[in-house]
Amino acid sequence: MSLREGWVVGLTPVGWYPVDVALSPDGRTAYVVNMKSPANPVSERHPELWHARYGKQGTVSAIATDRLPDAEATRAVLENLGLDRAPAAPPPLPAGLKRVVFVLKENHTYDDYYGDLGRGDGDPSLCSWGRQFTPSQHALADRFALCDNFYAEAEMSVEGHSWAEGAYFADVLERFWRLARPRPDMCDPTYWPVRGSIFDECERRGVSYRIYGGALLMEHLKDQVQVKGAVKDAKGEYQMTFPSDAALARRFAEDLARGIEARFTYFTLWRDHPEEGGKEKNEPLIRDNDEATGIVVEALSRSPRWLETAVFIVQDDPGNYLDHVSTHRVPCLVVSPYAKRRWIDSSHYSFPSILRTIEMILGLEPLSRYDAGATPMTACFDATPANAEPFRAAGGRP
Numbered sequence: 521m522s523l524r525e526g527w528v529v530g531l532t533p534v535g536w537y538p539v540d541v542a543l544s545p546d547g548r549t550a551y552v553v554n555m556k557s558p559a560n561p562v563s564e565r566h567p568e569l570w571h572a573r574y575g576k577q578g579t580v581s582a583i584a585t586d587r588l589p590d591a592e593a594t595r596a597v598l599e600n601l602g603l604d605r606a607p608a609a610p611p612p613l614p615a616g617l618k619r620v621v622f623v624l625k626e627n628h629t630y631d632d633y634y635g636d637l638g639r640g641d642g643d644p645s646l647c648s649w650g651r652q653f654t655p656s657q658h659a660l661a662d663r664f665a666l667c668d669n670f671y672a673e674a675e676m677s678v679e680g681h682s683w684a685e686g687a688y689f690a691d692v693l694e695r696f697w698r699l700a701r702p703r704p705d706m707c708d709p710t711y712w713p714v715r716g717s718i719f720d721e722c723e724r725r726g727v728s729y730r731i732y733g734g735a736l737l738m739e740h741l742k743d744q745v746q747v748k749g750a751v752k753d754a755k756g757e758y759q760m761t762f763p764s765d766a767a768l769a770r771r772f773a774e775d776l777a778r779g780i781e782a783r784f785t786y787f788t789l790w791r792d793h794p795e796e797g798g799k800e801k802n803e804p805l806i807r808d809n810d811e812a813t814g815i816v817v818e819a820l821s822r823s824p825r826w827l828e829t830a831v832f833i834v835q836d837d838p839g840n841y842l843d844h845v846s847t848h849r850v851p852c853l854v855v856s857p858y859a860k861r862r863w864i865d866s867s868h869y870s871f872p873s874i875l876r877t878i879e880m881i882l883g884l885e886p887l888s889r890y891d892a893g894a895t896p897m898t899a900c901f902d903a904t905p906a907n908a909e910p911f912r913a914a915g916g917r918p
Contacts, residue, residue, distance in 0.1 A: 530589025
């Protein structure tokens with residue numbers, strides 16, 4: 521960029537998440553500090569790696585200024601960003617889709633859950649919670665669409681929930697949470713996407729929504745007690761007081777049976793979050809979460825609105841589990857009467873892809889440039905609802 525003239529004269533690739541730049545004293549070299557890198561001081565297969573995010577280390581890019589502007593480097597940046605060509609119009613989604621259920625889970629990689637599937641790009645040696653522990657989720661993968669090339673932008677839950685609900689994570693948080701892991705006040709406007717969350721967009725467009733299990737970004741709308749879409753338990757208290765994921769899922773099934781529903785339903789089924797205590801501590805939580813997932817889909821599949829519904833089930837971040845492709849790779853299920861049967865979708869997706877697809881179904885506008893330019897998940901769907909028979913949950917107990 522020419523500061524004197526005020527326009528961009530060229531671009532050059534640097535590293536992952538550049539945060540600062542400085543010139544050498546002689547002005548011949550520009551140094552760019554990149555906050556992240558694919559490199560890890562600890563091997564990603566090391567058994568004591570607690571979490572991929574804490575292993576990340578920064579890099580420095582050194583650029584010879586006498587080569588700038590560099591036409592080849594500019595072309596490379598435009599290609600990397602997908603700006604070297606006019607965006608193609610995405611294939612249409614099935615016209616019958618009118619409703620969305622988005623289920624956000626906690627902290628597992630693709631291999632950790634589906635490495636044992638026998639289809640897709642999985643490594644069974646890294647599968648900790650396979651079919652034996654997650655029978656309903658495996659039954660869903662056996663019948664509907666499973667994405668094996670889906671990545672979480674997130675390295676921790678606050679990031680993941682913000683990306684999933686707003687297609688954005690504030691730069692101020694991205695830069696500083698590693699230092700102290702602060703618990704942010706999400707009402708602080710400096711932490712927010714410019715256009716708010718998907719709940720804000722539903723409000724703007726008059727799209728009904730319900731929130732089961734909580735949402736990081738809904739407090740931006742108004743005080744949590746007044747958010748009309750947030751579901752309370754029998755005591756009039758909020759979702760975290762439900763004793764289990766299965767109890768929350770049963771509440772949803774009861775609401776659905778009474779005709780209480782919305783065009784957009786958002787779940788946080790969070791009890792599969794890894795806890796200290798090993799398998800003995802975590803197995804009941806994993807089974808509870810799997811049971812809840814089955815209850816939600818079975819209830820939907822037996823409801824009058826099933827033929828209008830698409831369900832997205834995804835992890836918010838990879839947690840402390842390993843993956844042979846990347847510690848950012850997480851599983852994403854696409855469940856619908858229109859979902860391709862027994863389909864493995866290896867298209868490259870991330871959270872903005874889900875949001876872009878939801879926006880197309882519900883008639884919402886993008887929340888950021890990330891979902892505006894994301895690849896929608898149209899490859900997971902058929903034009904006709906040939907996968908419409910009711911789903912039978914396997915249950916979360918042996």
